[in-house]
Amino acid sequence: MRITIYCPDINSYLENPKEFLPKEIKCLRDPAHKPHWHTGWWRFVTPDHVNKLSMPMFRLYCPDCKESISIWPEFILPYQPELIDTHELVVVENLNGKPIKEMAEELGYDPRSISRWIKRVLNQALFIAPRIIPKLLQYLACELLPFSSVLAPEVVKELLAWLYRYAELTLFPRLFRLMGLCNVLRNGDLIVWGGAVGRCRYSREIVDRSP
Ligand SMILES: [Zn+2]
Numbered sequence: 001m002r003i004t005i006y007c008p009d010i011n012s013y014l015e016n017p018k019e020f021l022p023k024e025i026k027c028l029r030d031p032a033h034k035p036h037w038h039t040g041w042w043r044f045v046t047p048d049h050v051n052k053l054s055m056p057m058f059r060l061y062c063p064d065c066k067e068s069i070s071i072w073p074e075f076i077l078p079y080q081p082e083l084i085d086t087h088e089l090v091v092v093e094n095l096n097g098k099p100i101k102e103m104a105e106e107l108g109y110d111p112r113s114i115s116r117w118i119k120r121v122l123n124q125a126l127f128i129a130p131r132i133i134p135k136l137l138q139y140l141a142c143e144l145l146p147f148s149s150v151l152a153p154e155v156v157k158e159l160l161a162w163l164y165r166y167a168e169l170t171l172f173p174r175l176f177r178l179m180g181l182c183n184v185l186r187n188g189d190l191i192v193w194g195g196a197v198g199r200c201r202y203s204r205e206i207v208d209r210s211p
Pocket residue numbers: 027028029030033034062063064065066
């Protein structure tokens with residue numbers, strides 16, 4: 001299980017991660033369960049596209065479910081060492097017509113990596129949109145959009161436009177990090193824009209991080 005938490009940026013998180021952890025801990029499956037803090041881990045991130053940092057990650061354990069519940073700040077995705085800002089940046093710029101090669105040079109990445117990120121987002125958009133939009137509509141009280149035969153880039157544009165509107169309405173502080181908002185909206189039950197839950201390849205030594 002996974003819980004996504006708000007956090008303004010990686011520096012605030014690194015300064016005092018415990019400040020952003022949920023105040024009240026509960027199991028996502030059943031509020032009557034009594035999870036407890038469990039051993040955390042360190043995870044690599046590359047906030048500036050070049051240097052690696054390691055950041056502490058936290059988790060709970062639910063003895064009733066016999067399962068851990070990991071806590072993810074919304075600026076980071078499983079499998080990806082880059083911040084979500086980087087992924088969102090390349091997708092938005094690509095939708096605006098910027099060539100992949102140019103972005104790769106600017107960020108210092110192999111164009112194939114950039115291309116992979118964009119493909120992943122486009123592929124997932126078709127899956128995500130119908131699940132995110134109803135959530136947005138609860139807030140906006142509008143009609144449901146049709147998404148039957150549109151292409152992935154069109155869905156991404158639509159989705160980002162809706163998320164932008166939602167972010168404005170809810171005063172979400174980072175209008176340019178809408179994929180993070182998307183993650184928060186799904187309460188961590190989707191690995192939005194990332195891979196499947198459960199196989200984080202960027203973790204290393206386990207340390208005791210009980211808050
Ligand atoms: Zn449980």
